[in-house]
Structures are given as C-alpha cells and as structure tokens.
Amino acid sequence: MDIRTIKTFQTIIRLGSFHRAAEELQYGQSTVTMHIQKLEGDLGVKLLERGKKLKLTEAGRLFHQNADLLLKDYDYLHASMNELIQGEAGNVRLGVMEPTASYRLPQILGPFMQEHPKVKVSIQIGNTFILSQMLSEGVIDLAICSTPETGLEHTFEPLFNERxxxxxxxxxxxxxxxxxxxxxxxxxxxxxxxxxxxxxxxxxxxxxxxxxxxxxxxxxxxxxxxxxxxxxxxxxxxxxxxxxxxxxxxxxxxxxxxxxSGLVTGMLRKQNGSTFSSAAEKLIGILRKGLQTI
Known part of the structure; x- marks a missing residue:
C-alpha cells in the first residue's frame, strides 16, 4: 500500500468513476485500475463493487472515512520535510558565552527568527569550558565562545576580539x-x-x-x-x-x-565533520556575518 494508490482510490470515490479519476490524475485508465487492484491486494479485502454505478463495500467505506486523515498527515509530513531540507524549519541548539549572549546575540538572532519563524533555536549560556563539554556530549550543536584550551576534539573559527x-x-x-x-x-x-x-x-x-x-x-x-x-x-x-x-x-x-586587543571570540564546532541541518547552516552564516562586523 502506497500513497499514490490511496490518492487514486479517494479520487475515484470523490468523482464517481475510474474515467474521471484518470483524467484528473493524468493517468491512463489502466493505471487507475491497477492502483485499485494493488490497493485491494495489499489490504486483502475488496473495496469497490464494480457495475454501472460504483459502490463501496463495508471495508471500502471504512477505508474511505480514514484515508483522508492519512493523506493529510502525509502531506503535512512531506511539507515539513521540505521545510527542513530548505532550512525553513528545524532545531538549532546554540551555546553562547557572555557578554555575547546578552549584548550581541539578540540583535543578530532577532531578524533571523522573524524570517524563519519555524526554526526553533535553544540557547545555553556558559563559559568556554562548560560549552566545550556540552559540545563534546552532543548537548549543543555549536558554541560562540573564547579560544578553547585544546583543539583536539573541536575546530575553532575566530570571529572578533572582545575589547x-x-x-x-x-x-x-x-x-x-x-x-x-x-x-x-x-x-x-x-x-x-x-x-x-x-x-x-x-x-x-x-x-x-x-x-x-x-x-x-x-x-x-x-x-x-x-x-x-x-x-x-x-x-x-x-x-x-x-x-x-x-x-x-x-x-x-x-x-x-x-x-x-582583547579576548578572541569565535565559533566552536565538532572536529569530526558532523553535518548540520540547513537551518543550522543558515544560522551559522548569519552569526558569522553579524559577529565579524563588530
């Protein structure tokens, strides 16, 4: 059972014929017939009584009543995945050291959140030592902090000097x-x-x-x-x-x-080349640009 066969079934019921469903879906009529046969085969039950007028079996009526919810959930899931891929949705866990967390981040993060309202950003505030540990343990995705004591586990990209x-x-x-x-x-x-x-x-x-x-x-x-x-x-x-x-x-x-000149502050990430979501990549670009222009 797949989404295409379910959509075909629901279209047939809505329009009242295989022929009209084939026209709307831009399938050949044989394809529509094959979809229904496959759907009935997958379910192991007959859904339609064929004749001059299509009739739903009891199983067909039950399936029809619930299939719309399934299709709506599928469409929502599909749209959510597209938003995630395009960077319009997702979760980003950010660790930030003071004073950047209070004095710089809000004005950089504000426009990003307005432009990407479905992206959820969580912020953990701590010193470099704590943020390094959180990054190693997978609690945060990246950190804005001072130069760490060691670069064995992480990569550090200097962005500005805190005067x-x-x-x-x-x-x-x-x-x-x-x-x-x-x-x-x-x-x-x-x-x-x-x-x-x-x-x-x-x-x-x-x-x-x-x-x-x-x-x-x-x-x-x-x-x-x-x-x-x-x-x-x-x-x-x-x-x-x-x-x-x-x-x-x-x-x-x-x-x-x-x-x-001050304390070097930059972006700390895992060294193992872990990939970021599209939303995180977008936010990294915004942070890099906003903090380097200080």
Missing amino acids: LALLTPDTHRLAAKDLVYLRDLQHENILITTSVCPYRQKLEKALLEKGGSPYTGMEIGNMAALKYYVQAGFGIAVVPVITAVPTPPGTVLQNIHDLD
Missing part, C-alpha cells in the same frame, strides 16, 4: 591618569569573576606577566554585575567594553595601555 577596559569610580586615583598600565593595578582591590571565566584568566595572566600583581580580589559571579559594584565603590574591574557602555554614572572607563 577590555578598566572601569573605576570617578573618585579613584587611576581615574585621573592619562595612561594606565597593568602595573598600576598592583595592590588594588580588583573585582573579578569566577576562576573558570576566560576574562579573569586572561587578566590574571597579564597581571602576573606585567607587574600588576599582587592584588586583592572580590569575586562577583555575574560579569554584567561588575559595573554596578564598581559604581558602588567596592573596587575596580577590567570589563568587556560592551558591558560598560554607556558608562554608569560616577564611573570612568579607560584603556589599559599594555593589555592587548
């Missing part, structure tokens, strides 16, 4: 300096994120290498909250520029002269 700067209260001694160096942060109370945060790791390495250590630190688990703690006078912080613009009242944002 960093020093945020201080406007009454702080460093706020009046024309040029700030990492050594100027020595003995300061620096507000820092968690130990697995790549921004903290980059800062601590730079401070050790360029004379900004020792220092004291207060750990704040949420990067977006750092600027508010600076504003409240708890200390100073090295933050992604995008999170501190516009600068909160009572604070000053300054470049650190000997801190390099």
Whole structure:
C-alpha cells in the first residue's frame, strides 16, 4: 500500500468513476485500475463493487472515512520535510558565552527568527569550558565562545576580539591618569569573576606577566554585575567594553595601555565533520556575518 494508490482510490470515490479519476490524475485508465487492484491486494479485502454505478463495500467505506486523515498527515509530513531540507524549519541548539549572549546575540538572532519563524533555536549560556563539554556530549550543536584550551576534539573559527577596559569610580586615583598600565593595578582591590571565566584568566595572566600583581580580589559571579559594584565603590574591574557602555554614572572607563586587543571570540564546532541541518547552516552564516562586523 502506497500513497499514490490511496490518492487514486479517494479520487475515484470523490468523482464517481475510474474515467474521471484518470483524467484528473493524468493517468491512463489502466493505471487507475491497477492502483485499485494493488490497493485491494495489499489490504486483502475488496473495496469497490464494480457495475454501472460504483459502490463501496463495508471495508471500502471504512477505508474511505480514514484515508483522508492519512493523506493529510502525509502531506503535512512531506511539507515539513521540505521545510527542513530548505532550512525553513528545524532545531538549532546554540551555546553562547557572555557578554555575547546578552549584548550581541539578540540583535543578530532577532531578524533571523522573524524570517524563519519555524526554526526553533535553544540557547545555553556558559563559559568556554562548560560549552566545550556540552559540545563534546552532543548537548549543543555549536558554541560562540573564547579560544578553547585544546583543539583536539573541536575546530575553532575566530570571529572578533572582545575589547577590555578598566572601569573605576570617578573618585579613584587611576581615574585621573592619562595612561594606565597593568602595573598600576598592583595592590588594588580588583573585582573579578569566577576562576573558570576566560576574562579573569586572561587578566590574571597579564597581571602576573606585567607587574600588576599582587592584588586583592572580590569575586562577583555575574560579569554584567561588575559595573554596578564598581559604581558602588567596592573596587575596580577590567570589563568587556560592551558591558560598560554607556558608562554608569560616577564611573570612568579607560584603556589599559599594555593589555592587548582583547579576548578572541569565535565559533566552536565538532572536529569530526558532523553535518548540520540547513537551518543550522543558515544560522551559522548569519552569526558569522553579524559577529565579524563588530
């Protein structure tokens, strides 16, 4: 039993004759007859009583009543598969690191979702270490994060540098300096994120290498909250520029002269050449273009 024979049967019943059904379906009448014979053979029961006027058997009436639902389900499935193939539907599981998740992704993702309303996108937010693990375990399809520690399992495509700067209260001694160096942060109370945060790791390495250590630190688990703690006078912080613009009242944002361009951020994918859905490929193109133009 296949869809063509079911469609032929339903067309015969709707039009009342083999001849009319053959004309509408653009089949030869022998083909229509063969379809009905095959359908009855597959089902093992007679569906039509042939004569001057076609009559449905009891089995034919039952089949006719339920065949339309089957055809509608088939048409829906066929349309859904076409949408998936063309990238108009599907599921994409995306992992994103802050601040990209909050400050960049919404304006990039919004137009894509409006253009492709049947594509479902789920977003997991985490640091590079967690996102790498999720990618390895198949929890997400791709990640936007900083450079991973190893490239053995994944491929990494750099897209942009997340610029960093020093945020201080406007009454702080460093706020009046024309040029700030990492050594100027020595003995300061620096507000820092968690130990697995790549921004903290980059800062601590730079401070050790360029004379900004020792220092004291207060750990704040949420990067977006750092600027508010600076504003409240708890200390100073090295933050992604995008999170501190516009600068909160009572604070000053300054470049650190000997801190390099920022944290490299890019797209992390599995190295084994796993294929993406058409929807995912479309989204990858949008993300690449949107993040590279920053």
